[in-house]
Every structure is written in structure tokens, then in C-alpha cells.
Amino acid sequence: MKNTYLLVFLISICSMQNVDASVLKICAACPIKSIKQGIVQANANDTLLIKKGVYKEFDIQVNKPLTLLGENYPIIDGSDQGEIITITADNVIVDGLFIINVGTSYTSDYAAIRVVKSKHFIIRNVVLEKLFFGIYLEKSSYGKVYHNKIIGDAVEEFNSGNGIQLWYSNNITVEKNIVQHVRDGIYLEFSDDIIIKDNISTNNIRYGLHFMFSNNDSYTGNTFENNGAGVAVMFSKKIRMHNNVFKKNWGAASFGLLLKEINDSEITGNTFEENTVGISIEGSNRIDYKNNDFTNNGWALKVRGACYGNSFIANNFLYNSFDVSYNSKLNDNLFDQNYWSNYTGYDLNKNGIGDIPYRPVKLFSYIVNRTPETIILLRSLFMDIIDFSEKVSPVFTPDNLQDKNPSMKRIR
Amino acid sequence: MPLRQLQYPLNMFKILKYSFFDLMRSRWSYVYFMFYLLLGFVLLFLNNDISKAVITLMNIIIVLVPLIATIFGVMYYYNSKEFTELLLAQPVKRTSIFLGQYLGVAGSLTLSLIFGLGIPFLCYGLFRSMVIWDFALLLVVGGFLTMIFTALAFNISLSNENKIKGFGYAVLMWLFLAVIYDGIFLVSLIVFEEYPLDNFSLAATMLNPIDLSRTLILLKLDISALLGYTGAVFKQFFGTNLGFLVSLGTLILWTVLPISRLMLKSKRKDF
């Protein structure tokens, strides 16, 4: 019986140590050989130190608050069987893992790491390759996705997943991640109060960043380059978009930024460079566009449908093929104090503001909207003459669509 | 026979040399040169932005260079008629005379263009800017247009003894290729918008050297807009190097064809 007491005593000491968080090592030569085994043996708040090696595992359920820490990037190979890590507990940290071969399915969205209904999680320094979905946050909150690298090999939209996906989640920070070659780099659906910061999302099949029905979010300092289209923000409101770079999003339906049914948002300090369309705007109201640079785009702004109460102030429009295109004769938006490199007016009173207003909509952009092949006549003398006559007496373009105070110098 | 073969190109270069000297000393070469010099400086001064100046220049160049080359070519041909007759009586092959004169005119015009625009842009720090390739393209296109339109002008004057008529036809040709052609082009695109027009519009572009040069410029400046069009042929053409190569190749063809007609015509003509 004495032995029994001793055993109870020892166990209680062990469990006390567990409360203090112990470290369980996992490696091929260790007593614990797999992550799954480690999770079973671990107590809450323990750290699983995963040593360098290859772990052929999938469907790892993290159901207690643990830290999964990789040492020298151990490889977790899912062998295309399905989901690899599923987190269902609060306070989980995943750090320094190299996860490959997520199973592809047409019925379930297998992810490399999924967080379900959990709070206060951190996923950082993780590298994902050969994936379907990357990091999938489902009904979770107050977490952080930091400094991960997601490199997919997506070719088609229908059989590929998103890099980082947030679904019904809130108060989450997505920062300094690199996402490439997936369907949508970062995808948000019904997710509010999200901060997306300093990520680099490139070469994705569909969008670099995609919002649906998500409000009160902000994204700043991100780079979106060479995606099917840069960023799509749809059916959302109060989105703050600052200091991002939208670059080289080329193609027939491509754009740097798509705004569809967006209200009460801010777009400031962004750079739109060499996109087929810089910003495509549909049914979006009360948005402030300020201090953005539109450089070498096919169309800097393409405005479709009813858009009211938007203001475009102090932006630079540099060497775009078309500055603004409108598909209606009505205009309820304000253009003021922008710099237009296509402006040919003068400033006799030297106050830095052109003396004659600038009309950013050319007749030719209407013709191209109607008959796309006519784009080949861009910069021809004939078109210049037609544009000039339209400028003198507008027939097709909104009469009041003009920047009354065009800046003479580029705004810094 | 070897002597004869050797003398042919030799004589041509001699004539080229003297035509060139003649032109380099003529007032008009200087007017042309000064015009470009002024244009370059004024544009750079007004814009104070080298990229913007290059874009403006590209728009101007594709219309103005053909006009100047046309007028200059016709003028030179008619003014040097007696010189030509003097040469015709010399033991020189006819094609050498006309090719030499043609190259003299086209060469001096091209040089005026290159130096006239080159100097102001160098002063404003071309080599330190990002637009050096745009500028190089500008000069290449300008050079081609000069060659093509001088050749066309020579062809027109060679076929018209009457100076006024020759002048009229030449200016009409310019007006047609620079403005009217695009008007017809645009109207036919709009009228037939129901049909696939990719091939038609590319072909129509190839058939006009001004449009062709414009395409080369579009490829450089407006590729973002061009890729917004859905047609597969367009995509293939503008999205790859194909467009650039085909345009350049056709431009060379456009240069070679009038020159060969010039040589053929010059062999048959009575003076």
C-alpha cells in the first residue's frame, strides 16, 4: 500500500510539473515517435518539441492548449491523405513546422492547419508546400497568423484551395506572411475586425486578397503582384486599405482592386502599378480615395453602375492609358486636386493648380467599352482629334466629371 | 566584270556621300534639326519629367516624322533634278544614283532626328532615367518612319513629272495614312462589331506603317490596357514577343518594298 501512496505522490508531482508546462521531445529515436502520440501523452500547456525529421502523419487533432514547436523545420508529410493539423483548443501555438502534401478533395476543404472555434492561437514560422488549403481559421478569434510561408502549386481554380482563409472569425492579425501559387492568397468571409498587414501575396490564380461580407477590417502595407486579380473586396463595409502595392495584375478580367458593393471605406497611400485596371468600382459609395499613385495602368479607374459620394483627392495619375472610364452619363463623385500626367493645361498665376479643369474621361474609353478591338487605335491621331472635340463640347462623357483644381506637380 | 561589280556599290556610296554633304549643309536640315532640338527642350522644360516628355514625343513622332520625311523627300527629289541629270550622264548605274540620293536624304533626316532629340534628353539626364529603352524605341521608330516615308515620297515624285502634283499626292498620302486610314479603320470596327475582328484589326494595322509604329509604341506604353482585351489572337500577339517581332519585321518589309520599287522604277524611267 505504501507503494501505492508513493505512486500517487509521484503522479501528483508530475502533474504539478505539467501545470508548469513541460517539454516533450519527439523524434525517431525518442520515446515519443509521433506528434499524435505526443499530443496524447502531453498535458495542457506542454510544449511538444519536434526534432528534425520526417513525420508521416495526418489528421493530427490538437485538442488541448499545447505548443507545437519544430526544431530545424521538421517535415510533416500528410501523404495526400487529408487534413494534417486540426486545432480545437484555445491557446495553441504552432511554430516552425514544414508541412507538405495536404490531401485534395472536392467534398471537404482539407487544410494544412485548421483552427476550429478556438481563441488566442498563434501560427508562426510555418512553411506549407503541396497544399490544398493552407491555414484555415473557422469561427475562431483573437489569434495571430504571423510570418508563415505558403507556396502552393495551383493551376486551376476548381481544384485548388486558398492560402489563408478566415471564415466567421474575428479579431485576428495576419502579418508578414508570404503566399504564392494558391487560389486566393488570403480569403475572408464573414470575418470582422481583422488586421492584415505586411503580407506578400503573389502569383495566385484568383485573387491576392479576397473579402466577402466582412466588415471593419483593415489591410496595410501588403504587396499584391501578378495575381489573376489583385484584391477583391465585395459586399463589405468600413474597410481601411492603406499603403498597399497592387502590381502587374494583367488580363481581360483583371484589376488591382475590385470594389463591389462596398460602402464607407478608406483607400489611401496605395500604389497601383501596371494593372489592366487599377481599381474597378461597382456600386460602391462614400469611399475616400486619397494620396494613391496610379502608374502605367490600362485604366486607372473603371467606374461601373451607380456609385455615389466618392471622393478622389490628391492622387497621382501617371501615364495610364486611360485615367477614368465611366459607363454612365451621371456623376456624383468628386475629383479634386489630383495630379494628372495627361493634363495639358497651364498655370499662369503660378499657384501650383492648373487654370483649366481636367476631364479625365475620354470619349475613346467609351468606344473601347463598346467595341474592345478598337483599343488598337489607342494613341492614333484620329482618336486624339475625336477626344479633343469631345473635350471641347462633351456629348457622351459626364459634363460635370472634371477635376477643377488639377495639381501641376506630382503629389509626394 | 569584277571591276563592274565593285564599282556599283562604290559609286552608290560616293553619291550618298555627296548628297549627304549637300543636305547637311542645306538650311532645311538645320531647320529640321533645330525643330527637334527645340521640341525636345520645350517638352522637357514644360514637363520637367523625362517619362512624360518621352510619352508626349512618341505621340508626336509617329505623325510628324512621316510628314517631314514626305515633304523633305519630295522637295529634295524635285530640287535635285538637274543634279540627277548630271549624274545620269556619268558612267554610273541608275540604281546607284537614286539609292545614293535616297540614302543621303533618309540618312540626314535620321541624324537630325537622333541628334535633335538626343541632345536635350542627354542634357536632362537620359542615362540616369528609367526611360532609356522607351527613348531608344522612339528613335528606332522615328528612323524607320523616316526611311519608309522618304522612300514613298521618292516613289511618288519619280512617278510624277509635275512638281505640284507630286507634292499634292505626297501630302495626301500622309494625310491618308496618318488620319483618314484610322478613321475608316475605326468605323469599320464599329460597323462590324458583331464579328470576330482580331485578325482584321491586326491585318489593318500591318498595312499602315504609321499604325505599325504606333503598335510598337503601344506594346511598350500600354501593355496593361492591351491585355485587357479578351481575344485569343490579340493575347497571343500582344502578350508575347510575337507582337514585337512581327511588327518590327513588317516595318522592315515596309522599308524594303518602296525602296525596291524605287530601284525598279528608276531603271525604266525616261529623263
Add this chain to the structure above:
Amino acid sequence: MNNLDLDVENGGIYAVLGPNGSGKTTLIKSILGMVIMDDGQIEVSGQSIKNNWLYRKEINYLPQIANFPGNLRVNELIKMIKDLRNKNNRADELIQLFNLNSFLDKKLSTLSGGTKQKVNILLAFMFDSPVYILDEPTTGLDPAALLNLKDLIRKEKQAGKTILITSHILQFVEEMADQIIYLLEGKIYFRGTMQSLLKKTHQTKFDHAIAAIAIPSEHV
């Protein structure tokens, strides 16, 4: 011009005369290859001129209108023609003869008509060729230069050259020509010496003879 058959022997001065539009210029230009014939054949010193340009080495040509590229200087023009023909020449001697020294550095556009004609003559006479074609050589010349020209022509004749001249100055023709070739409507209307012309027209004076021959009714 059709059915014109002309055979000019080596040596001698031939004056090609005829009213305006009779084909004098066309004849000269055909020989020079400037006008290309639809049919027929021309030989110069035994070689056919068709598709040939080297034969022009044998011909010295003095064009009717002395208009040169205006921006070239006189010596540059001379140099250029020398350059093109690549043959021994006596340019310096002729420059002395016509007192062109002071004009050598002048642009051709600044020269007077007479001086231009002197340059024209210089260019035509500076090479030693068997055939000379002189189209209105006396235009604009002062008396001294005219004398020099006549001397030059006579010397060339003595050297056995064939010289073809067109001129409206009948006195000059009368003085210089060995044979008269009279063209009318593209045909040779008369060919022969001065004496035979006078005889044929029953005239005693050359100018009257020319005037008389131009009335076709007499022969029809």
C-alpha cells in the same frame, strides 16, 4: 521618235539642229541612256547601250541647264565628278583657262549663270573621252569664254574626237560644224555638209538655208 537611222563616223563636229520639239534632246538623251527606247538600238564605240552604263565612260556630256546641287562648293563638285569617273583629267588646266580659281570655294548656288556654265564646260571637258555631247554650250558665256570654248572644241576635233552639238546660235554652228543633221518631227530631214545644205536650199546664207529647210511644203 521613230525610224531614225543615224551613223556618225569617228571624228568631226556634228551639229544637230531642228525646231523645238523636233527630237534633238530626245536623241541626245537616248544616246546617254536617260531616255529608254521602246525599240531599236544604239551603239557607242561599238558597244550596245542597253542595260549598260559603263559605255558612258566614253562620253563627255554638257547638259543644257547648268544646275548643280546648291550646297556643294565648286571644287567639291569637281572632286565628285573626278571621283565618279576615276580617270585622268585636266581640271587644273581648265580652271586656269576659265579663271575659275576665285570661285572654287564658293557654293554653286551663289554663282552667276555664266560662271555656272563655265563650271559646266569644265566638267564636260576635263576628261579625255572619244565622244562629246554638247547641249547648247554657248549659253551665258562672255566673249572671252566663248573663244576659249571654241578653241577647246577645235582641239578636240583635231585629236580625232566625235563631237555632237546642239545650238540655237547659228553663227556658232556655221563656224564650228562639219556636218549638219536637221531633225524634224523625230526624223532626219537633212544630213550633210554646210555646202550641200546651201546647195539644196538654193540659199547663200546659212540662217536663210535653215529657215528654208524648215518649210516642209517644198519637199512634199
